[in-house]
Amino acid sequence: MTAAPPAIARPDAPAPAPAPGRRDTRARRRRRRRENLPLYIAISPFYLLFAVFGLFPILFSIVLSFTDWDGMGEISFVGLAQYQFLVTDDRFWNAVGNTFIIWILSTVPMLFLAMAIAFLLHQNIRFTPLYRVAFFLPNVTSMVAMAIVFGSVFSDTFGLVNSAMTALGLDAVPWLSSPWGIKITIAAMVIWRFTGYNAIIYLAGLQSIPTDLYDAARVDGASLLQVFFRITIPLMRPIILFTVITSTIGGLSLFTEPQVLLGDGGGAGEAGMTIVLYQYNQAFTQFDFGYGSAIAWALFLIAAVFAIINWRLVSGRGDGPARRPRARKDSRR
Amino acid sequence: MTAAPPLPRTTASGRKSTRRAISPHYGARSLVAKIVVHLCVLIGVVLSIFPFYWLVVMSTSTTAEIFGYPPKLTFGDSFVENVRNVVQSVDMLQALTNTVIVSGACALLVMFFDSLAAFAFAKFDFPGKNVLFVLLIATMLVPGSLSLVPSFILMSQIGWVGTLQALIVPGAANAFGIFLLRQMAAGSIPDELVESARIDGAGFFTTYWRIAVPLLRGGLAFLGIFTFIAAWNDYVWPLIVLVNPERQTLQTALQNLNSLYLTDYGMVMAGALISVVPLIGVFIIGSRHFIANIAAGAIKG
Numbered sequence: 001m002t003a004a005p006p007a008i009a010r011p012d013a014p015a016p017a018p019a020p021g022r023r024d025t026r027a028r029r030r031r032r033r034r035e036n037l038p039l040y041i042a043i044s045p046f047y048l049l050f051a052v053f054g055l056f057p058i059l060f061s062i063v064l065s066f067t068d069w070d071g072m073g074e075i076s077f078v079g080l081a082q083y084q085f086l087v088t089d090d091r092f093w094n095a096v097g098n099t100f101i102i103w104i105l106s107t108v109p110m111l112f113l114a115m116a117i118a119f120l121l122h123q124n125i126r127f128t129p130l131y132r133v134a135f136f137l138p139n140v141t142s143m144v145a146m147a148i149v150f151g152s153v154f155s156d157t158f159g160l161v162n163s164a165m166t167a168l169g170l171d172a173v174p175w176l177s178s179p180w181g182i183k184i185t186i187a188a189m190v191i192w193r194f195t196g197y198n199a200i201i202y203l204a205g206l207q208s209i210p211t212d213l214y215d216a217a218r219v220d221g222a223s224l225l226q227v228f229f230r231i232t233i234p235l236m237r238p239i240i241l242f243t244v245i246t247s248t249i250g251g252l253s254l255f256t257e258p259q260v261l262l263g264d265g266g267g268a269g270e271a272g273m274t275i276v277l278y279q280y281n282q283a284f285t286q287f288d289f290g291y292g293s294a295i296a297w298a299l300f301l302i303a304a305v306f307a308i309i310n311w312r313l314v315s316g317r318g319d320g321p322a323r324r325p326r327a328r329k330d331s332r333r
Numbered sequence: 334m335t336a337a338p339p340l341p342r343t344t345a346s347g348r349k350s351t352r353r354a355i356s357p358h359y360g361a362r363s364l365v366a367k368i369v370v371h372l373c374v375l376i377g378v379v380l381s382i383f384p385f386y387w388l389v390v391m392s393t394s395t396t397a398e399i400f401g402y403p404p405k406l407t408f409g410d411s412f413v414e415n416v417r418n419v420v421q422s423v424d425m426l427q428a429l430t431n432t433v434i435v436s437g438a439c440a441l442l443v444m445f446f447d448s449l450a451a452f453a454f455a456k457f458d459f460p461g462k463n464v465l466f467v468l469l470i471a472t473m474l475v476p477g478s479l480s481l482v483p484s485f486i487l488m489s490q491i492g493w494v495g496t497l498q499a500l501i502v503p504g505a506a507n508a509f510g511i512f513l514l515r516q517m518a519a520g521s522i523p524d525e526l527v528e529s530a531r532i533d534g535a536g537f538f539t540t541y542w543r544i545a546v547p548l549l550r551g552g553l554a555f556l557g558i559f560t561f562i563a564a565w566n567d568y569v570w571p572l573i574v575l576v577n578p579e580r581q582t583l584q585t586a587l588q589n590l591n592s593l594y595l596t597d598y599g600m601v602m603a604g605a606l607i608s609v610v611p612l613i614g615v616f617i618i619g620s621r622h623f624i625a626n627i628a629a630g631a632i633k634g
Contacts, residue, residue, distance in 0.1 A: 035537075036460070038536060038537035038538060039453045039457050039459045039537060040459065042449040042450055042452065042453040042537065042538075042541070043450040043453050043454065043465065043511075045446040045449075045450070046446065046447075046450055046469065046507070046508065046511060047465070047468075049502070049503060049505060049506050050472055050508075052487075052503075053480075053484065053487070053502070053503035054472060054475065054480065054503075056483075056487065057479075057480035057484045057487055058475065058479055058480050058483070060483035060486070060487070061479060061480060061483040064482060064483060064486075071486065071489075113377075116373075117374070117377050120370050120373050120374050120377075121374065123367075123370050125367065125370055125371060125374070129621065131374055131378060132624055133620045133624070134378045134381050134382055135377065135378065136616075136620070136623075136624050136627075137381060137382070137613065137616070138381055138384070140562050140566075140612060140613075140616045141385075141566075141609050141612060141613065142565070142566045142568075142584060142587075142605075142608050142609055142612065143566065143568065144584045144587050144591075144605075144608070145388070145605035145606075145608050145609045146384060146388075146605075146609075148587070148591050148601060148605050149384050149387060149388050149391070149602070149605065150384070152391065152399070152598060152602075153384070153387065157400075158399065158400045158401075158402065160387070160404055163402060163403060163404050166402075167403070192380070192381070192384065195377075195381075196381055197627070200624055200627060200628050201627070201628055201631040201632070203628065204628030204629065204631065204632050205631075205632055208632055239631065239632060242631050243631075249476070252476075253476065253477070253478055255478075255568075255569055256568045256569070259572075260588060260591065263592070276478050276569075279481070280481070280569070280573075283481070283482045283485075284573055289482050289486070292481075292482045293482050293483070296478055296479045296480075296481065296482065297479070299476070299478060299479075300476060300479055303476055307474075
């Protein structure tokens with residue numbers, strides 16, 4: 001695509017030649033306002049909807065988090081009591097721990113696998129478009145249906161996984177009733193769903209690396225490993241960071257998988273209770289709207305800390321390559 | 334030797350013809366290496382596809398067959414019976430209709446409102462434009478789970494709890510789509526066209542309809558499919574707001590089926606299949622476009 005010039009300003013010469021004079025500038029201003037009106041109408045739906053269904057609820061949830069309310073009776077303000085309770089609530093901290101463990105169990109293998117798949121698909125092989133569709137399919141399917149399927153595949157008593165393990169002479173694992181089994185099963189679902197998505201993104205990143213860089217490296221006699229670590233990885237860094245960020249956001253808001261697999265309670269010993277599931281549990285099964293809102297803000301705080309760490313990773317250390325795409329984006333804006 | 338020009342139009346960049354000469358690919362030169370690469374990829378493909386295959390196997394089997402050991406890995410013949418049980422237990426047809434209405438309405442509204450805003454942002458100047466656009470970007474950083482509780486309270490205050498518009502209206506325009514289409518419009522709509530339309534006396538909305546929409550077709554198609562899929566799969570919000578058991582989407586109906594009839598696996602799986610198949614159809618029809626855009630968005634974003 002050709003480099004687009006910045007959006008055109010309103011053309012300097014309006015169609016009918018304006019006569020000079022003060023009255024005319026006022027007329028022109030009025031006309032300009034009239035011309036701008038459709039533009040404001042065009043962009044208004046988003047802002048109106050956001051004000052009503054986005055901004056207002058967020059502000060309201062700040063208020064709610066200082067109250068004790070079941071949605072029906074009187075709202076009573078309790079100050080910081082919800083947050084004080086939150087800090088000492090073992091169930092909340094258990095949910096935080098679970099969320100982190102599942103996040104690590106899923107993200108680390110997922111991104112390695114995705115990179116491996118992208119590398120293989122980049123080998124100029126046949127059927128790559130077909131493979132891409134197959135790898136992407138898990139990402140677009142309903143997680144409710146697939147959580148049900150995974151529930152049966154990992155079932156303690158009749159699941160395929162345990163059948164296979166028994167057939168191989170191993171002991172069956174109580175996937176859905178032991179703390180680690182539950183976490184591994186949830187992580188497996190996340191890996192299954194998002195590996196292909198990340199691989200497609202990595203593949204696009206690999207394809208965007210200019211081939212002359214590789215040629216130059218080869219002329220200089222670089223080995224395959226050197227090429228990978230000195231050229232591929234540095235140039236892929238912003239893309240890897242993008243996938244880390246999206247995986248972090250997804251990992252922190254994990255809900256459907258544990259809810260469908262284990263129910264609102266998070267399974268045996270709440271081993272599959274995630275932060276968002278706990279929020280849902282408190283707000284919509286216990287009808288403790290105040291505490292539910294406090295949990296939401298605690299999650300927001302955790303997400304913000306992660307965002308800052310991610311941002312540090314992008315802006316610190318990384319010299320050239322990490323900056324490149326941001327600069328590109330700025331120039332396009 | 335395999336001179337490899339299969340399906341040239343499907344490769345991302347059209348660099349295919351020159352690949353061989355300046356290939357960065359150290360592996361995959363010999364036949365053996367190629368076979369190894371294909372084998373590794375195929376293992377991945379099998380793992381990706383297997384749960385779908387297994388879903389079909391289970392939804393065509395009786396519960397007794399599913400519980401059996403060793404497990405039966407081939408299709409059964411109880412599919413019709415399972416589907417009949419589903420339809421008798423939960424109003425899956427109604428749920429399917431609701432889901433199609435919600436996903437379709439969301440997709441159409443998002444395509445319309447987002448492209449309108451994107452065109453205004455991309456090709457015109459107006460006071461406050463930059464501030465408004467930064468604001469728009471900032472809203473993308475707000476996590477959705479933050480507003481679950483107050484949104485539900487809001488919906489109950491305006492009497493929308495249990496209605497489909499509670500699923501459609503809040504998402505009728507979104508920052509992601511406006512941002513995406515703005516980037517596309519900036520590159521693909523020539524200023525001269527907009528300019529000449531203006532000189533011909535066309536207003537903003539006429540220019541939008543006659544020039545922007547046709548030129549943004551590709552981006553609109555992607556956004557439409559993306560929104561349709563996202564709305565189809567949405568779970569948390571319908572779960573909270575659709576309190577009326579008679580008015581459910583596929584996802585919540587399926588979860589009801591799952592928790593109420595946990596023991597009848599064949600039936601639950603048939604319900605799961607019903608909820609998955611239409612979406613896979615939509616995805617496969619639009620897949621080439623869809624995947625390319627997802628990847629491009631990540632690279633540029």
